[in-house]
């Protein structure tokens with residue numbers, strides 16, 4: 001049997017965007033998918049197939065998969081583990097191939113959230129029906145999410161997971177929905193669960209106690225120790241409900257450089273070189289600054305000032321640096337225009353627009369094509385409500401029909 005691995009499922013486009021006070025436009029969500037793909041991330045939970053304003057964005061991104069623009073990253077949608085939701089998902093997004101189906105499993109939520117609508121037995125039967133429906137509708141991979149797994153009785157959690165496996169699910173998502181686990185409890189619980197059920201597990205943690213990355217790698221270690229693959233859920237820059245999810249870059253660094261993690265294998269497609277780029281982009285798109293002390297990509301992550309530290313780092317970087325800034329895609333100078341700058345936006349004309357794209361070294365076949373892309377760039381700016389970045393401008397020129405689909409919403 002091959003050695004179990006740790007994969008990353010990034011949920012920025014689901015948990016990240018459902019978070020209070022922050023959001024991404026559909027174009028920004030698309031850029032996150034493209035950057036995750038460049039980073040070799042296994043899967044992006046790219047949205048909500050049952051939510052109507054997502055429909056065009058989801059279908060457009062699945063078209064990007066068809067055209068080969070998204071190759072390494074699977075796109076997976078999040079729905080409730082209810083047969084009706086699965087049916088609606090396939091009706092609105094017929095090409096969807098990967099789904100996660102979510103339902104609560106703790107006593108707290110079954111009693112105080114479902115309030116008699118569902119009990120322990122019907123939670124399992126609803127979930128099983130939903131899994132079967134997804135399989136029959138053509139889902140290639142199915143994850144089942146046990147919401148509030150960390151507060152669920154172990155016996156029931158194992159019973160739930162066994163039923164999910166029997167119905168045809170590929171993975172169980174262990175959700176520490178409230179962030180109450182510690183590395184000690186999550187290790188024990190996931191180990192016991194996987195020993196009992198023998199199926200791959202996703203680890204979905206929240207940072208309410210500041211333990212999110214520690215809990216994520218402890219849970220993944222437990223799954224690997226029990227002989228199964230682990231899939232850690234992350235968000236770029238640790239966005240996510242309340243105190244956030246596990247930060248994408250921190251999780252990768254912890255697996256690669258954490259003491260005691262040497263015997264565990266991270267998905268070899270992951271390329272940290274994109275860390276700086278995706279972190280910066282997400283910060284701009286969400287409008288949330290990167291803290292100065294953010295692991296890997298914070299301004300101070302490789303800065304030294306005090307006498308002993310500066311001297312030590314200059315003599316040998318390993319004196320005070322655990323990993324290299326080059327590995328995270330840092331160290332290249334960033335050029336900022338300090339003189340005249342023409343930008344492209346919602347009220348641009350063709351001359352200024354041409355100037356912007358010449359600088360990006362994008363050529364148009366004729367005036368007609370340029371005019372068409374200009375019109376889309378105007379809409380993109382209305383859509384994002386902030387200046388477009390170069391990669392967004394290039395994307396619109398390369399995939400104008402897909403961009404158009406992304407910007408279109410019909411309430």
Ligand SMILES: [Zn+2]
Pocket residue numbers: 015177204206240241
């Ligand atoms: Zn969550």
